Amino acid sequence: MSVARLRSAAVDRTPRLWCLWAASRPSQVALVLLVYLLGVGLSTAGPPVAAAETATGPSEVTAEPFLGPVVDGALALLPVTVAIHYANEYADVETDALTDRTPFSGGSGALEATGLPPAFLRRATIVAVGLSAAAIVAGLVAGALPLETVGLLVAILIPGLAYSLRPLTLIRRGVGEFVNVALGGLLLPLYSVAAVSRPTEIAALAVVPFALAVGCNLLATHWPDREADAAVGKxxxxxxWSPDRVRRVYAVLAGAATAVTVGLWGVDVLPTTVALATLGPLALLGRGWWVLTRQRSPFPSVLAMVGVAAGSTAAWWWVGVFS
Structure with a gap:
């Protein structure tokens, strides 16, 4: 049976379950987990990136002192991620209905496909937020989540909800992109470092190139929805901004990502393996800039961001554990 038929069967037979699954945005959840692994891999480098060494060899990766906190941190992160995605799907139901969806923009289409009312995802958001709060409190009380980790997770959850939901609705006020970069590009990898060790200022510097790539990705993925967003006041x-200004800002972010990577490599913050694994995917931002505002698909920019995440994750794990 084809993927389309399986999807149609799921929508017809279990519309609520399928809506919950699709609206959670599984591909983006997978990306969040990849960035989580980026931070965990970064922690294995030890000082000065992290306050203390974590896993320094392959055998230690599966040992309880390292694996336990990694799993605890991931389990607490999952409901937070889903809650933020549900909130965004609920808040964007008007604009998603007006736009032509791409694989990387326009929402999941879960409500439209199932015919369920927006209130369904509003209730799902409330439940997911409750589960997030329960996971955070349980992790703190049980000692599975250090206080610093809890603080970072709360700092992701609350602005992540405010990004889409009233009364702040940050994405409608011209600051949502900055919030998204801060949460997904900086706080998320630092949270995963904190799950196993204490992140340092060096750790924050090390993820700046990825955060800048996230900024480029946001401009590219928001572009196909601009008319629908404008129609509903988003x-x-x-x-x-004008198309020319969008392209200029994108170019500045892409250039800064490359310059920062080279600079951090030059002062030995980024090992050579990590720098090269970052610079390779960043080159794709050139293609992203070329097609930005000229085509609807943000694919080159998405590929660049995912490539930076995957490449730097593999490189940090190699440097910290396998080299």
Whole structure:
């Protein structure tokens, strides 16, 4: 049976379950877990990136002192991620209905496909937020989540919800992109470092190239939705700015990502393996800039961001554990 038929059968037979699955955005959950592994891999490098060494060899990766906190941190992160995605799907139901969806923009289409009312995802968001709070409190009380880790997770959850939901609705005020970069590009990898060790200022510097790539990705993925966003009053940056300004800002972010990577490599913050694994995917941002505002698909920019995440994750794990 084809994927389309399986999807159709799931929508017809179990619309609520399928809606919950699709609206959680499984591909983006997978990306969140990849970035989580980026931070965990970064922690294995030890000082000065992290306050203390974690796993320094392959045998230690599966040992309880390292694996236990990694799993605990991931389990607490999952409901937070799903809650933020549900909130965004619920808040964007109007704009998603107006736009032509791409694989990387326009939402999941879960409500439209199932015919369920937006209130269904509102209730799902409330439940997911409750599960997130329960996981955070349980982890803190049980000692599975250090206080610093809890603080970072709360700092992801609350602005992540405010990104989409009233009364703040940050994405409608021209600051949502900055919040998204801060949460997904900086706080998320630092949270995963904190799950197993204490992150340092060096750790924050080390993930700046990825955060800048996230900024490029946001401009590219918001571009196809600009007309629908404008129609419902969602004032994203690509709605507020002219196409020329969007391209200029994208170029600045892409250039800064490359310059910062080279600079951090030059001062030995980034090992050579990590720097090269980052610079390779960053080159794709050149293609992303070329097609930005000229085509609807944000694929080159998405590929660049995912490539930076995957490449730097593999490189940090190699440097910290296998080299």
């Amino acid at each position: 004032r994203t940056l690509v709605v507020r």
